[in-house]
Amino acid sequence: MTAKILDEFLFELRVEKKLSNNTLENYHRDLRCFLDHLAQEKKQDLNQLSRVDLETYISFLRNKGLAFRSIARHKSTLQSFFLFCQRRGICKENKSSFLPRARMHEKLPQFLHLQEIEAMFDRPNLEKPLGVRDRCILELLYATGIRVSELTCAKTTDFDLQESFIRVTGKGNKTRLVPFGEESQHWIERYIKESRPTLLKEKVTKFFFVSQQSKAMSRQSIWNLIKKYSRMAGLSISPSPHTLRHSFATHMLEAGADLRSLQEMLGHASIATVEIYTHLSQDHIKTVFDTYHPRAK
DSSP: OHHHHHHHHHHHHHHTSOOOHHHHHHHHHHHHHHHHHHHHTTOOOGGGOOHHHHHHHHHHHHHTTOOHHHHHHHHHHHHHHHHHHHHTTSSSSOGGGGSOOOOGGGSOOOOOOHHHHHHHHTOSOTTSHHHHHHHHHHHHHHHHOOOHHHHHTOBGGGEETTTTEEEEEOGGGOEEEEEOOHHHHHHHHHIIIIIHHHHHTTOOOSBSSBOTTSSBOOHHHHHHHHHHHHHHTTOSSOOOHHHHHHHHHHHHHHTTOOHHHHHHHHTOSOHHHHGGGGOOOHHHHHHHHHHHOTTOO
């Protein structure tokens, strides 16, 4: 029964929500994990699930060592799934109301300070085509805050070098324009001139960033190059593409950007989602306090 419900749910997401294959894979993997857990606990009837059952599942994910963002994604998946079950009459109530709230200490994903970003960005070997490509990728991720899936899907026709914009196709197949600055412009132009033709080896592809095999780069390859250069830079944390996205948002807010503009650039449907980026570094808060409070000195 649950396998059939899962198939119907994924079909709705694919046809009505028009979600990407990558997003659908995440939904499927998360729900498969949940349903397998229920089977092990001998909980087959969704209507019989209690608050304790869902709290036990979230504890199970934590004990597996999943990061906060992964657990948050699992919760979001379950919320969508249970709403679907309620609409279809499979569940009498929305079971997602039983999901435990996030712990306060887990609400702040990692971000890099500017010195750490500069140290990592200085690591690619610019004497080689791959080094120029990698520097361009790092610069663009940080300059725009786009998702790694949006970067790997970017086509040559998505770049407007005259106006310094990239056209991004995000979640739900929604398109937005995201600006980039002079530094990124420099590396994009250098990649186009010095690196991309060499990597293509006279082959043709619509995708902008290509591998040594002259094919579109995968999300995993982007993850790997970020981890490689972070290790070379001796960073204390192991960043992911999302770390650069979060760093972009954090630094924009520290510089005075408004939430509405940030929401548009990040491609979030709700401004409430952007509020997770409103944390500021302790150093920045202390600087603001020292500068503006009349009794700080």
